[in-house]
Amino acid sequence: MKITDIQFGRLKVPLKTPFKTALRTVDHVEDIVVIVNTDGGHVGYGEAPATAVITGDTHGSIVEAIRSYISPRLIGQDIANLNHITHLIQTAMEKNSSAKAAVEIAIYDLWGQLYNAPLYQLLGGGDPVINTDITISVDYIDKMVADSLSAVERGFESLKIKVGKDIGVDIERAKAIHAAVEGRALLRLDANQGWTAKQAVYALHALEDAGVKLELVEQPVKAHDLEGMRYVTERVHTPVMADESVFGPMEVIELIRMRAADIVNIKLMKTGGISNAIRIADICAVHGIECMIGCMVETSISVAAAVHVAVAKAHVISKVDLDGPSLCQYNPVDGGVIFNDSEISITDAPGLGIREIRGLEKEGAALKWSA
Ligand code: MG
Numbered sequence: 001m002k003i004t005d006i007q008f009g010r011l012k013v014p015l016k017t018p019f020k021t022a023l024r025t026v027d028h029v030e031d032i033v034v035i036v037n038t039d040g041g042h043v044g045y046g047e048a049p050a051t052a053v054i055t056g057d058t059h060g061s062i063v064e065a066i067r068s069y070i071s072p073r074l075i076g077q078d079i080a081n082l083n084h085i086t087h088l089i090q091t092a093m094e095k096n097s098s099a100k101a102a103v104e105i106a107i108y109d110l111w112g113q114l115y116n117a118p119l120y121q122l123l124g125g126g127d128p129v130i131n132t133d134i135t136i137s138v139d140y141i142d143k144m145v146a147d148s149l150s151a152v153e154r155g156f157e158s159l160k161i162k163v164g165k166d167i168g169v170d171i172e173r174a175k176a177i178h179a180a181v182e183g184r185a186l187l188r189l190d191a192n193q194g195w196t197a198k199q200a201v202y203a204l205h206a207l208e209d210a211g212v213k214l215e216l217v218e219q220p221v222k223a224h225d226l227e228g229m230r231y232v233t234e235r236v237h238t239p240v241m242a243d244e245s246v247f248g249p250m251e252v253i254e255l256i257r258m259r260a261a262d263i264v265n266i267k268l269m270k271t272g273g274i275s276n277a278i279r280i281a282d283i284c285a286v287h288g289i290e291c292m293i294g295c296m297v298e299t300s301i302s303v304a305a306a307v308h309v310a311v312a313k314a315h316v317i318s319k320v321d322l323d324g325p326s327l328c329q330y331n332p333v334d335g336g337v338i339f340n341d342s343e344i345s346i347t348d349a350p351g352l353g354i355r356e357i358r359g360l361e362k363e364g365a366a367l368k369w370s371a
Contacts, residue, residue, distance in 0.1 A: 020137035022164030022194035046106035047302035057098035065099035104273025112351030123312035128346035133158030164194020197228035292319035304337035
């Protein structure tokens with residue numbers, strides 16, 4: 001099974017409600033779809049969103065990185081040589097983690113098809129059913145409480161609460177949601193870099209003293225402030241999780257060396273795809289550090305890939321934040337991973353099992369890449 005060419009498409013799906021964090025507001029998914037064709041007629045699919053404020057990747061940069069740097073190295077490569085191909089992708093250029101992720105996802109999809117097995121089975125197997133949390137966007141307190149209650153009604157048992165806007169209001173947000181859903185859902189607080197280290201310690205002590213039990217607090221301080229992450233981790237009881245602070249295995253090793261966080265959030269768009277996500281899970285497992293697997297605002301192509309990794313590495317990836325598909329108004333993908341609100345399951349279809357992508361605009365003269 002040899003790679004013959006790589007094509008692009010664009011997939012746009014409106015969200016049920018706007019996704020609001022301390023960094024940005026998004027009201028629809030608009031992602032690049034990567035289509036890897038092979039000589040035997042098998043097709044692999046990958047996907048990447050533009051997350052300029054997190055990874056630096058834009059639609060234009062993703063397409064250009066793949067078209068000019070990654071794709072020329074891959075044409076003619078045999079899918080059976082998976083490790084060689086992922087090495088070619090990872091060393092094609094610096095950074096550009098989302099472009100690398102999109103291509104790797106399509107390659108692993110084909111690798112599963114080559115051996116006629118669902119990807120998670122080739123990655124080591126596992127129980128193909130997992131449960132995800134759902135994001136509660138940062139908003140007025142009453143709105144966040146209402147959104148939290150409706151998520152619990154839909155069966156979500158973990159809520160990812162976005163804060164990081166105003167420290168005083170953030171504390172009240174967490175207290176109000178805790179009071180509304182106490183005993184029915186675990187609370188994960190994601191500050192998206194919105195606090196200083198001292199503010200984070202102040203807020204977490206206030207919440208701990210008020211009896212608000214949080215499962216974890218995510219990325220309280222700026223991405224590059226590992227000292228700040230350590231400052232918070234040393235001073236609060238609530239487990240601290242690193243998200244924007246860690247992209248690839250090197251950053252994870254440094255984070256562990258510094259004891260700057262208790263948990264690592266793996267996202268394929270930060271790691272550059274599946275090969276490094278697996279490395280990070282293995283590094284964390286060796287050090288006894290738990291992982292979450294998360295996603296950007298993505299649909300069920302790239303999120304499906306994350307689900308396969310989560311199942312195969314469930315012994316270390318103990319927390320799942322793959323709510324991209326459940327934030328969308330509809331699922332454009334007919335595939336091997338079934339997203340049913342909080343419950344996600346994998347069928348026996350080979351690879352990622354993608355049969356159809358509705359509304360996919362294939363690359364052509366009319367398709368322009370926006371930021
Ligand atoms: Mg986060």
